[in-house]
Amino acid sequence: MAYKHLRGYASMPTYSHSRLETYGNCPRQYKLQYIDRVEIEEFEGIEAFLGGRVHEALEKLYKDVRMTRLPPVEEVIAYFDRVWDENWHEGVNIVRAGYTPDNYRELGRKSIAQYYEQHYPFDASKIIAIEHLVFFPLDESNTYWIRGVIDRLAQAKDGTYEIHDYKTSGRLKTQGEVDKDRQLALYHLALERMWPDVKDVDLVWHYLVFGKELRSRRTAEELKTLRQDVMDIIRTVESDRDFRPRESALCDWCAYPEFCPAKKHGMMTSALPPNKYLEEPGVRLVNKYAEFQRKKLEVEAEIDQIKAALVKYAREHGVEVVRGSDHKALVRVYSGLGFPGKDQPGREELENLVRKLGLWERVSMLSTVGLAKLVEGQALDRETAEKLSALGRQEDRPWVKLSNLRQDRD
Numbered sequence: 001m002a003y004k005h006l007r008g009y010a011s012m013p014t015y016s017h018s019r020l021e022t023y024g025n026c027p028r029q030y031k032l033q034y035i036d037r038v039e040i041e042e043f044e045g046i047e048a049f050l051g052g053r054v055h056e057a058l059e060k061l062y063k064d065v066r067m068t069r070l071p072p073v074e075e076v077i078a079y080f081d082r083v084w085d086e087n088w089h090e091g092v093n094i095v096r097a098g099y100t101p102d103n104y105r106e107l108g109r110k111s112i113a114q115y116y117e118q119h120y121p122f123d124a125s126k127i128i129a130i131e132h133l134v135f136f137p138l139d140e141s142n143t144y145w146i147r148g149v150i151d152r153l154a155q156a157k158d159g160t161y162e163i164h165d166y167k168t169s170g171r172l173k174t175q176g177e178v179d180k181d182r183q184l185a186l187y188h189l190a191l192e193r194m195w196p197d198v199k200d201v202d203l204v205w206h207y208l209v210f211g212k213e214l215r216s217r218r219t220a221e222e223l224k225t226l227r228q229d230v231m232d233i234i235r236t237v238e239s240d241r242d243f244r245p246r247e248s249a250l251c252d253w254c255a256y257p258e259f260c261p262a263k264k265h266g267m268m269t270s271a272l273p274p275n276k277y278l279e280e281p282g283v284r285l286v287n288k289y290a291e292f293q294r295k296k297l298e299v300e301a302e303i304d305q306i307k308a309a310l311v312k313y314a315r316e317h318g319v320e321v322v323r324g325s326d327h328k329a330l331v332r333v334y335s336g337l338g339f340p341g342k343d344q345p346g347r348e349e350l351e352n353l354v355r356k357l358g359l360w361e362r363v364s365m366l367s368t369v370g371l372a373k374l375v376e377g378q379a380l381d382r383e384t385a386e387k388l389s390a391l392g393r394q395e396d397r398p399w400v401k402l403s404n405l406r407q408d409r410d
Contacts, residue, residue: 014135014145015234017183023237028245030237032256042091043255049092050104051168054208055151056083057112058166059131062152066127073116077109084108095252111168111208118211125154125162134190138227144234150187160200163187167207178205178214185218185226192223337376338395339368339388350391357384 023030032038057080064071084105094101132153138144152164163184173181184203192198205214218226245262257263269280277283314322314331322329340346354360354371359380372392375385 013234013238014147015230015237016147017186020182020230020233020237023233025248025250026246026254027240027243028260028262029254029256031243032259035243038256038259040255042089044089044092045253046092046094046099046101046104047168047170047253049087050108051166053080053084053087054108054111054168055131055166056080057108058115058151061116062122062127062130065122066130070121073113076116077112080108080112081105093253107209108168114211115206115208125156127152127154128161129153134187134194136190136193138189138231144231146186146190146230148183148187148190150190153191156202158200160202161191161198162202162204163191164204164206167205168209169207170209172207172210172212173205173214175214175216178203179216181205181216182226182230184216185223186230188218189223189227333396335394335396337372337389337392339371339392341368346391350388353387353391357387359384 019030019034022033057076060079061071061076088101092101094104129150130152132150133147134150135145135147138146150163151166152162154162154164156162165184181203184205188201188203191201201217203216203218205216206212207214245260247262251257251260251263254260254263258267265282269277269283272280278287310322310329310331311333314320315333320331322331339350359371359374371388374380375388375392378385380388
């Protein structure tokens, strides 16, 4: 591969789909892996290990096919077994309980056999490149560079270019998901840079476990949007100063738990026996805090009940000030616009409208009180206020202020 502007830019910050995906999944993992380059013991998820060996077997198959040699399926599977044994190491990690390396190995064999049967004799398209490295800038100023590897680049008999990608994932994406997939669309951009006369390009995903092939295409406008979106993501990455951890199910596959502020304490305490665990200072503080939070909620619920009773009493007796032994309560009820709270009917519709109107941040993640103040305070244009008011309702807002009677006397 030769790009006119490649030499001299190798030192520029380079991004890949997997690198950007890592940031999207967890900014802290991104920092540990790509910025801090934290050294860890050899670690690899079994899923990644399986995918690597299957890719090597299919790479060998298509290299043979390109050289006009068609190996039998038994030979391809034997090659898979060989590279499995050669690359196996103690750092291969299996997260899912109940499965052994042999289970994953057999899954690889079956996936290869199924793929071989479906595509034999492998002459549907002309092979252009196998495991092909692409490296190109997204912008004219050569500031943002993308790197990736195309599993197989081919050309169909009608002239259409095909970018093939092999997936050993246990989850089959929908057509809608692949139509929005970023990885192969980036390779489409690379292809247009390599050969400006490229017109028709098919993006092809082979979900080997399921024996399923999904295809997608991108319009010129979609590629333009993709280019801008990826540059925006890179700018976000480069402006990030905190790299906050983002906990999810993917944490089980992370190689850096002992360095992660969201997981480090769990790693520190997981090996402690029960009697030592409960005495660990951090555990004690959290347990104490949780206990007081529970008591606080109980007290707040009781306060709300008393407040409601005070409002009812004031209304029934036509008073605004209710006196106690040492304190008095000023009780008033204001009428105003109210909106459905969390888990109430109409909440989802309200949230969708608020997001659509671009008001999400302004009302602090949809504080209904804050939203009502925006509408009633005439801070919004008439059309927006009317749309929101249609989802609200007039309601009473009790207000109770407690003061010390002795302070009044003083």
